Amino acid sequence: MKTVERARVKRIVSLGRNLFRLDLHSPQIAGQAWPASFVMARTSEATAPLLCRPFSVYQTTSEGELQILFRVVGQGTANLSRLRPDDEISLTGPLGNGFDLGARKEFILIAGGVGVAPVFMAAKQIVRNGGTRITVMAGAATGEELEPLTAGFAPLGIDCELATDDGSLGHHGLVTDLLKQRLADVSPQRTGILCCGPAPMMAAVAGICEQAGIWCQVSLETMMACGVSACLGCTVAGRGNGKKYLHVCKDGPVFMAGEIEWKTLLT
Amino acid sequence: MENAPDLKTAIAGMTLRNPVMTASGTFGYGEEFAELTNLHRLGAIVTKGISLAPRPGNPPPRVVETASGLLNAIGLENVGVQAFIDAKLPFLKNCGTRVIANILGDRVEEYGELCAILSGVEGVDAIEVNISCPNVKQGGIAFGTDPEAVAAVTKTCKKNSKLPIIIKLSPNVTDITVTARAAEEAGADAISLINTITAMAIDAEKRRPRLANVIGGLSGPAIKPVALRMVWQAAAAVRIPVIGIGGIMTADDALEFIIAGAAAVQVGTASFVNPRAAEEIAAGISAYLERHGLDSVAALRGSLRL
Ligand SMILES: Cc1cc2nc3c(=O)[nH]c(=O)nc-3n(C[C@H](O)[C@H](O)[C@H](O)COP(=O)(O)OP(=O)(O)OC[C@H]3O[C@@H](n4cnc5c(N)ncnc54)[C@H](O)[C@@H]3O)c2cc1C
Ligand SMILES: Cc1cc2nc3c(=O)[nH]c(=O)nc-3n(C[C@H](O)[C@H](O)[C@H](O)COP(=O)(O)O)c2cc1C
Ligand code: FES
Numbered sequence A: 001m002k003t004v005e006r007a008r009v010k011r012i013v014s015l016g017r018n019l020f021r022l023d024l025h026s027p028q029i030a031g032q033a034w035p036a037s038f039v040m041a042r043t044s045e046a047t048a049p050l051l052c053r054p055f056s057v058y059q060t061t062s063e064g065e066l067q068i069l070f071r072v073v074g075q076g077t078a079n080l081s082r083l084r085p086d087d088e089i090s091l092t093g094p095l096g097n098g099f100d101l102g103a104r105k106e107f108i109l110i111a112g113g114v115g116v117a118p119v120f121m122a123a124k125q126i127v128r129n130g131g132t133r134i135t136v137m138a139g140a141a142t143g144e145e146l147e148p149l150t151a152g153f154a155p156l157g158i159d160c161e162l163a164t165d166d167g168s169l170g171h172h173g174l175v176t177d178l179l180k181q182r183l184a185d186v187s188p189q190r191t192g193i194l195c196c197g198p199a200p201m202m203a204a205v206a207g208i209c210e211q212a213g214i215w216c217q218v219s220l221e222t223m224m225a226c227g228v229s230a231c232l233g234c235t236v237a238g239r240g241n242g243k244k245y246l247h248v249c250k251d252g253p254v255f256m257a258g259e260i261e262w263k264t265l266l267t
Numbered sequence B: 001m002e003n004a005p006d007l008k009t010a011i012a013g014m015t016l017r018n019p020v021m022t023a024s025g026t027f028g029y030g031e032e033f034a035e036l037t038n039l040h041r042l043g044a045i046v047t048k049g050i051s052l053a054p055r056p057g058n059p060p061p062r063v064v065e066t067a068s069g070l071l072n073a074i075g076l077e078n079v080g081v082q083a084f085i086d087a088k089l090p091f092l093k094n095c096g097t098r099v100i101a102n103i104l105g106d107r108v109e110e111y112g113e114l115c116a117i118l119s120g121v122e123g124v125d126a127i128e129v130n131i132s133c134p135n136v137k138q139g140g141i142a143f144g145t146d147p148e149a150v151a152a153v154t155k156t157c158k159k160n161s162k163l164p165i166i167i168k169l170s171p172n173v174t175d176i177t178v179t180a181r182a183a184e185e186a187g188a189d190a191i192s193l194i195n196t197i198t199a200m201a202i203d204a205e206k207r208r209p210r211l212a213n214v215i216g217g218l219s220g221p222a223i224k225p226v227a228l229r230m231v232w233q234a235a236a237a238v239r240i241p242v243i244g245i246g247g248i249m250t251a252d253d254a255l256e257f258i259i260a261g262a263a264a265v266q267v268g269t270a271s272f273v274n275p276r277a278a279e280e281i282a283a284g285i286s287a288y289l290e291r292h293g294l295d296s297v298a299a300l301r302g303s304l305r306l
Helices: A075-081 A113-129 A143-150 A175-185 A199-212 A262-266 B081-093 B108-119 B141-145 B147-159 B176-185 B221-237 B251-260 B277-291
Strands: A003-014 A019-025 A038-041 A053-056 A065-071 A088-095 A106-112 A133-140 A160-164 A191-196 A215-219 A235-237 A245-247 A254-256 B009-011 B014-016 B020-022 B044-046 B063-066 B069-072 B098-103 B126-130 B165-168 B190-193 B197-200 B215-219 B242-245 B264-267
Touching: A019 A075, A019 A143, A038 A065, A053 A065, A053 A075, A053 A113, A065 A075, A065 A113, A106 A113, A106 A175, A106 A199, A113 A133, A113 A143, A113 A191, A133 A143, A133 A175, A143 A160, A160 A175, A175 A199, A191 A199, A199 A215, A199 A262, A235 A262, B020 B277, B069 B197, B069 B221, B081 B098, B081 B108, B098 B108, B108 B126, B108 B147, B126 B147, B141 B147, B147 B165, B147 B176, B176 B190, B176 B221, B190 B221, B215 B221, B221 B242, B221 B251, B242 B251, B251 B264, B251 B277, B264 B277
Parallel strands: A106 A133, A106 A191, A133 A160, A191 A215, B020 B044, B020 B264, B044 B098, B098 B126, B126 B165, B165 B190, B190 B242, B242 B264
Antiparallel strands: A003 A019, A003 A088, A019 A065, A038 A053, A038 A088, A215 A254, A235 A245, B009 B014, B063 B069, B069 B215, B197 B215
16 A cells, blocks of 8 residues: 655665665555565655655565665756755655566576666565576666665675676676577576566667567666556557557656657657 | 634535545546545545546647646547446445546537436436537537527536536636626526636747647646636626636645635645645645634634735
8 A cells, every 4th residue: 555654764874975774764665665666755844856766665574674776867856966864855655566576497687876776676676586587687877876776786695797887897788688688598488578678778778579479578667757556658559559659657657668659758 | 613604615515524636637536546635535526527428538648748838638538427327336425425427429419418318317427518628629618708609508517407507608708707607697507717728838949739639628837816806806707606726736826716706616636646635635625724713614714815
């Protein structure tokens, strides 16, 4: 059940330039969150920024802690970066659907930048469920950025294949190069892909999976005014015989890659 | 409480628990907010706009934030009247508050048909008629800006329905008193205003409009002073009740509209920012009345000291 909760800041951790982890005491929402669920956070009590901002749940603890990872891209996220311990913010959540973690025996998890948040939560859940093999492929602009984003996987016993735009860590190039190199070993019957990152990356992964016949789910981002399926603003174009428009906050944020008309998401 | 002020509000032949309703298109069909706020503490829920046939709405992006405002071009996406009755109304019937169905059409006859259909089902307490949404190319715009069209739609709605008819005016006119009077003279039971103000936003880097539809409707705190002025003018021009809408975020905002002459208010964009906004505003109005020794909302209405 979704709730509005006053969340108290426990700590805010700088993970590098413009990149933060915010740890909140938010027991009601943390107690219910699932992989790829998201929260709407009010970043100001004033009228600018006006609307709440959506963030994926990164991690929760049994003590009621809820963590998000965020990159500062505008006023709302800049406000969040200035929060200090014991400050309070309004959160609504958990919202949206989630990754289907029971669909396959083996998963390749693909993350770009802060898109690692829902992917990490999925990895933790898969490990907890047991019996499923996981490979993580993660990319970012630089190693300085990618390193802290992927540090959580090793303690789970999960190896990461890394790619950076500048070649400072792992493969020099795109995370989709890593996927292409692996394709020969991937069994479409056993393996599924879960993916979150920038739209061009997800579109490329979707294209590769479609060609190779691999089951693939993506977690999308669009502009959201409400997060609770009231404004009908968070639309993406659907594809084929499916619905003309899909609503990311209600039908998503997770979709089968084949449901999305990727061309319109990229323009 | 012994001396708790009476928030009951009589409007267009209905009695509301309090004068605070949710605005169309900002509260879904009520169910979306059931877990987040106490629906039975609202004066009424106004539904998302309903048309005869389902509408898919505009291509994305459909929303963008502007300075203290929200610009939208949803394009009146809705499930259509039949799905509303089958899938949405059963919840609303039992939600513990009044239900006002907001309707839209692109022909006068469509408004009439919708009124006839909605009058024949149980669970709808009143109809609010959107004659003003600026988003759809062949949509409401022509009705809301032309007093003759306003009158024609109002008459058709009245003829086809026994329910109270609230005409929701467009702010995209030179003189709001003209369309307000046109609605009153044609038999409207109440008017509500304002709908969103036609507006646009541009990404200078890309030299592209921020909305796929180019033009959208502005809502939120940015439009409140304009809305307040129009409600003040309309309330002075007509005798039927006026429902004030536009940028109401707090109880103080709502009180300003009531002091300007509104009999009731609607809370829109604020519900996105705080899902409990409408409920909290109703409580805030009650606290204000108590603090000022007023025993009802009616005692405050139109009490602006000039
Ligand atoms: C379901 C979902 C989950 C998300 N999870 C995370 C997360 O875990 N970590 C994180 O850092 N970000 C996440 N985002 C994106 C985040 O919501 C935006 O970065 C944030 O709203 C920007 O707010 P701002 O005020 O700082 O920037 P603004 O000034 O609002 O915008 C700055 C730039 O970011 C773009 N932008 C704004 N809002 C969004 C949005 N909702 N989606 C995509 N782009 C946007 C704008 O077009 C603009 O170019 C998520 C978005 C969604 C929809
Ligand atoms: C996303 C969105 C959708 C809306 N949809 C409708 C609608 O379907 N019918 C209607 O009459 N008004 C619609 N409106 C207008 C609101 O009901 C209200 O008149 C307007 O937003 C001004 O109030 P506010 O500033 O409190 O939001 C919509 C507004 C928004 C923001
Ligand atoms: S964000 Fe409002 S409907 Fe999805």
